[in-house]
Amino acid sequence: MDELDEVLPPEVTATLTEQLAGWADGAVTLAPRIGVALVLLGLTALVAWMAGQVLTRLGRRTRLRRNLVDVLRLVSNTAIWLTGLLIAVTVVFPTITPGRALTTLGLGSVAIGFAFKDTFENFLAGILILLREPFRIDDTIECEGAEGRVEAITIRDTHIRQTDGQLVVVPNAQLFHNPVTVRTDQQFRRASIICGVAYGEDVDEARAVIEKAVRAVDLVRDDVRDIQVFAHAFGASSIDFEVTWWTGSLPVDIRASRDQVVAAVKRALDEAGIEIPFPYRTLTVNAPVPIRSVDGQG
Incomplete structure (x- = not known):
């Protein structure tokens, strides 16, 4: 202190000494409260860990999905730690009541919510999904x-x-707000193709040939629902049939069954002598076309 008296004026030295003494007294007064708060935080960590273990075991017994268990653990840990921190703050600073702390926390949450709107929207959508x-x-x-x-x-x-x-990687909010087609919700799914036969062919005979060919395909599940072959429309050069059948719901099942059905229908129509029409092109030239012999004369 003698060295401070030589450097600083006596008034400043006295003020600084009083402040240091006040801080020391405050630290001594707060020390027990800080100790209690640390104990509370330790208990909070223990309770959060125990809650996580309980939720994990319940999830295994009830066969909940791991992602759902993780979400439940996150929500429970957040609630437990928030409660523990509020209690610890009120122990260290008795003037801060839980009501005031919750009010301050609420105002801060509103500000954070506006700043991270999309993040919280995806978070809530993920929980709901x-x-x-x-x-x-x-x-x-x-x-x-x-x-x-x-x-x-x-x-x-x-x-x-x-x-x-x-x-x-799709944000959960997009899946929550937009229609989602679940293609494998059921074990089987319907597939279809359009097949045309020439106008000169018998429609009933062509229908019977197509239906018999589709029914013989291994990947067609006619035991689930029956095969349907309907005359669909008058095409530019053919009578078009809509052929529908049921097969597995995976994308590879749809592609594989369509491959086999197309091959089977083509083979059956060829064997029955039923024409599958295709465009014929006739080239007409209005101007005279000079014709020359191979040797270049005439």
Whole structure:
């Protein structure tokens, strides 16, 4: 203090000494409260860990999806830590009541909510998707041009693996606000093709030949629902038939069954002598065309 007296005026030295003494007294007064607050935070961490373990075991027993269990653990941990922090703050600073702390927290949450609106929207949409479960892992879905197999559903986005191998990460809000087609919601799905026969052929005979050919295909599940062959329209050069059948709901099932059906129908119509028309082109030249012999004379 003698050195401070030589450098600083006595009034400044006295003020600084009083402040340091006040801080020391405040630290001594707050020390027990800080100790209690640290103990409360330790208990909060223990309670949060125990709650997570309980939710994990309940999820295994009830066979809940892992993503849903993770969301429940996140929500429970957030609620427990928020409660523990509020209690610890009120212990250290008795003038701060839980009501005031909640009011301050509410105002801060509103500001944060406006700043991270899209993030919170995706978060809430992810929770609702996991709870309602409109589609599951390994389902094939289509939404806004993104189509493929669902690999993961997180609280922010959904990972869709397209049939060409590319990964599409779709925000959950997009899946929540837009129509989603779940192509594998059922075990079987209907597929269809359009097949035309020439106008000179017998319609009833062609229908019978097509139906018999489709029924003989291995991937066609006529035990689920019957095959349907309907005369569909008058085409430019053919009577068009709409051929529908049921097969597996995976994209590869649709493609494979369509391949076999097209091949079987083509083969059956050829064997029955029924023409599948194709465009004929006739070239007409109005101007005289000079003709020369091979040797270039005439």
